Amino acid sequence: MILGGxxxxxxxxxxxxxxxxxxSAEDDGLKREVLTHAGNRWSLGIVHxxxxxxxxxxxxxxxxxxxxxxxxxxxxxxxxxxDGLVTRQDYNEVPPRVDYELSELGRGLLARMIPxxxxxxxxxxxxxxxxxxxxxxxxSDTK
Numbered sequence: 001m002i003l004g005g006x007x008x009x010x011x012x013x014x015x016x017x018x019x020x021x022x023x024s025a026e027d028d029g030l031k032r033e034v035l036t037h038a039g040n041r042w043s044l045g046i047v048h049x050x051x052x053x054x055x056x057x058x059x060x061x062x063x064x065x066x067x068x069x070x071x072x073x074x075x076x077x078x079x080x081x082x083d084g085l086v087t088r089q090d091y092n093e094v095p096p097r098v099d100y101e102l103s104e105l106g107r108g109l110l111a112r113m114i115p116x117x118x119x120x121x122x123x124x125x126x127x128x129x130x131x132x133x134x135x136x137x138x139x140s141d142t143k
Contacts (some may be wrong), residue, residue, distance in 0.1 A: 034083050038113060042068055042076040047085065047102065051110040055089075055101040085109055 007015070016090045037043040045065045050056060054062065062073050077100060080086040085106035091097040102110065120127075 006086075037080065037083065037085065037109065038116075040076070042072055043080060043085075044113065046073075046076055046080060047106055047110050047113070050086065050102045051107065052099060055099045057097070057099055061100065080106070 023035065029036050034085070037047070045068065046061060049061055049064045056064075058073065061077075062068060062070065065073070068076075077086060077088070081088050081100075083105075084103055087103045089099045089101075091099075101112070121123070
C-alpha cells in the first residue's frame with residue numbers, strides 16, 4: 001500500500017521482486033547490460049552532457065567531461081548508440097563531422113536517473129557518517 005506518497009514495506013518488496021523477475025527473464029542479458037549504463041560514470045556523464053547541451057560533436061562532449069579519455073568516450077558512445085540511448089549523425093564530410101544527441105530512450109533514462117541522483121545528494125551526510133562508523137569499527141577490530 002502507498003501511504004502519503006510513500007510505499008510501505010510490502011509494496012517495496014513486491015515491486016523489488018517484480019523488477020528482479022523482469023531482469024532475470026531470458027533475454028541474453030540485454031536488460032542487465034542496458035542497466036549497467038545507470039551505474040557507469042562515463043555513460044551517465046554522456047547522457048547528462050547531451051541532455052543539458054543537446055546535439056554535440058565528439059570533441060565537444062570530451063571538453064565538457066573532465067577526465068574521460070578519447071578511447072573511453074568513443075567506447076561509451078558506441079555502447080550508448082548500440083543500446084538506442086544516443087543517436088549518431090554522420091554528415092559524410094571531409095573533414096569528418098559527426099554529431100551525437102540523446103534519443104527518446106536516452107531522455108527517458110536521464111529523467112529516471114534524476115530521482116536517484118537527488119536521493120544520493122540528499123543522503124550524502126548519512127553515507128559519510130556510516131563510512132566513518134564502519135571504518136572506526138574495522139580499525140578497532142584490527143587492534
